[in-house]
Amino acid sequence: MNKSLLTLAIAAMLWNLLPPHAAGAQLLSPANKAQRVKITKGPELEIASDYLTIIRWTTTNPGGADEHYGVVQYGTDPKDLNQTAKTSIRLNRGHPETVFRVRILGLKPRTTYYYTVTSMESGGESDGEKSSVNKFTTPGPGERIIADPAPPVPKPK
Amino acid sequence: MQRVRFKFLMVCMAVTAAFIIVSLAVSARGQESQNGQQSLVVPLYNPYPPGILPPDLTQELERVRREVRFIESEAIAEWRALGPITYTGQPPIIKGNGYQAVRTLGKLMNYDENISVSKNVACASCHMPYAGFSGPIPSVNLTMSAYPGSFQFRAGKRTPQRYTYSPDFPVLEYNKTQGAFFGGNFWDSRATGYKLQSPDAHQSQGPPVDTQEHGFPDTACIVFRLSKAVYRPLFEQIWGGDSFDIAFPADTERICATPGGAAIFGSDTQPVKLSPEDRTRSDNDYDHWAQSISFFERGDDVSPFSSKFDAFLNNKYTLTPDEQAGYDLFRGKANCNSCHLDGRSTAPTPPPPQGTMPNGIDTGAAASTRPLFTCFGSANLGLPLNPRDAFFYQTIPDPFGFTPNPLGFGYRDLGLGTFLRSGFGTWANPNADWIQFAPASDGRMQVSTARDVALTPPMCPTTEAPGPYFQKAFFHNGYIKSLKQLVHFYNTRDVYPFPVTSGHCPAGTTEKVDCWPMPEVPATVDGTIGMLGLTDHEEDQIVRFLQTLTDGFTTPYPDSFLYTGLCMAGGSAKTQGNEFLIPTPPLPPCASAVCGVPPLPTPPIP
Numbered sequence A: 001m002n003k004s005l006l007t008l009a010i011a012a013m014l015w016n017l018l019p020p021h022a023a024g025a026q027l028l029s030p031a032n033k034a035q036r037v038k039i040t041k042g043p044e045l046e047i048a049s050d051y052l053t054i055i056r057w058t059t060t061n062p063g064g065a066d067e068h069y070g071v072v073q074y075g076t077d078p079k080d081l082n083q084t085a086k087t088s089i090r091l092n093r094g095h096p097e098t099v100f101r102v103r104i105l106g107l108k109p110r111t112t113y114y115y116t117v118t119s120m121e122s123g124g125e126s127d128g129e130k131s132s133v134n135k136f137t138t139p140g141p142g143e144r145i146i147a148d149p150a151p152p153v154p155k156p157k
Numbered sequence B: 001m002q003r004v005r006f007k008f009l010m011v012c013m014a015v016t017a018a019f020i021i022v023s024l025a026v027s028a029r030g031q032e033s034q035n036g037q038q039s040l041v042v043p044l045y046n047p048y049p050p051g052i053l054p055p056d057l058t059q060e061l062e063r064v065r066r067e068v069r070f071i072e073s074e075a076i077a078e079w080r081a082l083g084p085i086t087y088t089g090q091p092p093i094i095k096g097n098g099y100q101a102v103r104t105l106g107k108l109m110n111y112d113e114n115i116s117v118s119k120n121v122a123c124a125s126c127h128m129p130y131a132g133f134s135g136p137i138p139s140v141n142l143t144m145s146a147y148p149g150s151f152q153f154r155a156g157k158r159t160p161q162r163y164t165y166s167p168d169f170p171v172l173e174y175n176k177t178q179g180a181f182f183g184g185n186f187w188d189s190r191a192t193g194y195k196l197q198s199p200d201a202h203q204s205q206g207p208p209v210d211t212q213e214h215g216f217p218d219t220a221c222i223v224f225r226l227s228k229a230v231y232r233p234l235f236e237q238i239w240g241g242d243s244f245d246i247a248f249p250a251d252t253e254r255i256c257a258t259p260g261g262a263a264i265f266g267s268d269t270q271p272v273k274l275s276p277e278d279r280t281r282s283d284n285d286y287d288h289w290a291q292s293i294s295f296f297e298r299g300d301d302v303s304p305f306s307s308k309f310d311a312f313l314n315n316k317y318t319l320t321p322d323e324q325a326g327y328d329l330f331r332g333k334a335n336c337n338s339c340h341l342d343g344r345s346t347a348p349t350p351p352p353p354q355g356t357m358p359n360g361i362d363t364g365a366a367a368s369t370r371p372l373f374t375c376f377g378s379a380n381l382g383l384p385l386n387p388r389d390a391f392f393y394q395t396i397p398d399p400f401g402f403t404p405n406p407l408g409f410g411y412r413d414l415g416l417g418t419f420l421r422s423g424f425g426t427w428a429n430p431n432a433d434w435i436q437f438a439p440a441s442d443g444r445m446q447v448s449t450a451r452d453v454a455l456t457p458p459m460c461p462t463t464e465a466p467g468p469y470f471q472k473a474f475f476h477n478g479y480i481k482s483l484k485q486l487v488h489f490y491n492t493r494d495v496y497p498f499p500v501t502s503g504h505c506p507a508g509t510t511e512k513v514d515c516w517p518m519p520e521v522p523a524t525v526d527g528t529i530g531m532l533g534l535t536d537h538e539e540d541q542i543v544r545f546l547q548t549l550t551d552g553f554t555t556p557y558p559d560s561f562l563y564t565g566l567c568m569a570g571g572s573a574k575t576q577g578n579e580f581l582i583p584t585p586p587l588p589p590c591a592s593a594v595c596g597v598p599p600l601p602t603p604p605i606p
Helices: B002-035 B057-080 B098-110 B138-142 B199-204 B219-227 B232-239 B252-256 B276-298 B308-313 B321-330 B416-420 B432-441 B483-492 B536-547
Strands: A004-006 A039-049 A052-060 A067-075 A083-090 A097-105 A112-121 A126-130 A134-137 A144-146 B173-175 B180-182 B567-569
Touching (some): A039 A112, A052 A067, A052 A112, A067 A097, A097 A112, B057 B098, B098 B232, B098 B276, B180 B432, B199 B276, B219 B232, B219 B252, B219 B276, B232 B276, B483 B536
Antiparallel strands (some): A039 A052, A067 A112, A112 A126
16 A cells, blocks of 8 residues: 555634524426427447447437436347437536437447437427437447547546 | 744644544543443444455544544533523524524434444444545545444445535425436435425434444334433423423333344334334424434534635635636536536526527526535436445344345345335335336436535545545445546546456556446446546546535534544545455346346346
C-alpha cells in the first residue's frame, strides 16, 4: 500500500442552531410535448463487442415525460425485425436535443443485424419518429468496434 | 520560516487534538456512568473470510462511539438550555422554542446509543456529521461498505445514505403522467412515508428494528428504552405526559437485549407482550420518535443550505473558473442535471428561431433558491456487484440462530424492483397497484441529492487522493471510492465495458480507469450516462463543482470538526482504493428468492 496515514489535529466547535428553512418538496410537471420530433443525427453504432452493442441517435428534445425509452427493433432479416431492445434515458429540459442510447446484449459475433429506432415516453406513448432500416455487423470474439469518429474521450493516464 | 510556522501549527493542532480526545474519553466514561449499565457481552459473529473486516474495525467502532457520546452530551446541554416548554392556544403550539425543542429531542434520539440491542449503536453511528451524515469509518468505506450493527459483526447490505435533505423527498408515488416513481427514502425507496406522510420519518423507523443494524426484535423496545432515557421528560413535554404509561412486562429488557431474528422469537415480530391499548400507545410513541428525528434532519444541524453554491445563488460568491466550467458541464455536456436538478435551466424560451420551445435553455435565472440536486426518482446506473460488500458473506447462522444472507453470492440487489415485489431483505410494498412495475424497476436505486456528496471533516478536506483525504464510499454498494471515479464512471461506463466481474479486468487494463466490469443488474441499465465525451480535465472540473455543494461555507457545519480519526494520503483519485479490490468469486445464478418472485425480471437476470 503506497499510502501513509497522516494524523491531523482536530478542534471542537459548538454552533448555535440557525433559523429553520421552509419545507416542502415539489415535482415538476412534465415539459410540454413537442409537436414533432426529428432525428438530427444517426442512428449509428456507438460500440460493438462480443458482450455489448450500443445504438445511439440524437433527436430534437421530445418533451413530455422526463423519462423516455429509446427503442431498437432488430433482427438478421431486414424484413423481419423480430427483436426489441429498449433503454431508459432521462430528458434534460434545458437541452434542445436528446441523445438516445440503447444497449443490446448477447448478439452473435460476425453477424449483420438490421434495425430501426424510435423513442417513447416511459408510459408508452410514442414520440412519433422512426428511422429507416439501418444495419451493422458485430465483431468477432474478443474484437471491438468503436463509433467512427470515436467520441472525444481520451484514455485517462 | 514557513516550515517553522507549519511546525508550530502542527504542535498547536496536536495539543488541541489531545485535549479533545481526553474530553471525549471523559465524556464517554460519564455517559457510561449515567447509563448505569454496561453493554451486554455477547459472542461475536464472524462469518467473514480473512480480509473482509478491516483490521482497525474494533478501534474505529470505539472511536465513533466516543464521538457519538460527545455529541449526545452536547445535545443534553442544548436540552437543558431550552427553557420552559409551554403550549399555547388552539391548536396547541409550543410558543417560541417549539422548533428548537422538537429538533433537540430528535438530536438526543439520533445520538442515543441505548436505542440498540447492545446499547452500543446510535443512528449516528453510521451517519456522522463530518461525513455529510454518511459512513464515518474510512476503513469500512474502503472495504466492507455496509456497516456493522449492534450485534457484532452482523452488517447491513448497502452503504449508509446521507441524511442531508432526506426530509425533502416526497411521499413515494407512481406518477402516471411521468410513468415513473418519485419519492421515498432509502436506496430502494421502501420508506414510502404512506402513514406519516414523511418518507424520512418512515425511514427512521427502519434501522432500530433491522436485524443487522440496531437489532431490536420489536418496535416496543425502542419505546421501552426511551422510557428509560435521561431526556424522557422532554419527550413527554412535547408528545404528552402519558406517553410512557405503558405496562411493560418484566421480561422486556431481556427481550430487548436479544437481537432480532433470533431463533427464540420464531416468527413473532412482537415478542414484547403488551395490551392492545399499550401497543397502540407504543406505536404512537414510535411515530413520534420518527417525526422528531426527521425534524432534526430538516434543520440546520443537518440540511442548512450553506454551501458555496447557495452563496452563488444569492450573488455572494463567484464560482472560480474551474467551478464554473464544472457547473457548465454539469448542466451541459455531462447532462448531470437531467437527474440532479439544479433549479435552473427550466425557464421557457420563445419558439425557434428566437428560442428552442418547447424546452428552455438556461437563462441564468434561478428557478429555485433551494435546488436539491435530485429529481427524487431512481435509476439503474449499471454498477458492478461489489464483492467486498459484507452482506455476501453472512451465510451461516450466528449464535442466535439467525442467518442474515442465506443466499450468499446468489443475492442480487434489485433495489426498487425487489421492494415492489415485497421480496427478500426489504419491506412490504403497501400498494399492490405498483407490483406490475417491478421488472422495469429492477436495479433502480434512489437518485441521491448531489449536495454534500463531497462533505468531509475539515481536517481531511477532500474525498480525493492524494489528499489528505477522508475515504468515503459512493453509490449504494460502495464500489466507487472517489468523486473522480464517480464522474469517470458516468463518463466512460460504456467506453470501457468488459464482460467480467470486479477483480477480473483483463491484463493491460486498470479497473475503474479503462475497464468497467459488467453491471450487477444488466437488464435495466440507464442510457443517459455511459459515454459523455468528457476529457480528463473536464471530469476534474465537475468534481470541483460537486465540491461547491458542500454545506458549511456560509456558516460552519455543526459538529463537522469532531472527527478524531485519521486522514489518508497518497495515491491517485483515479485508482483510489484499487489496492483493496478482490476477485469476485464465480457467481451462482440469481437466487429464486430474489429473481424468482413474480412478476419476473425481464429479461432474466443472470
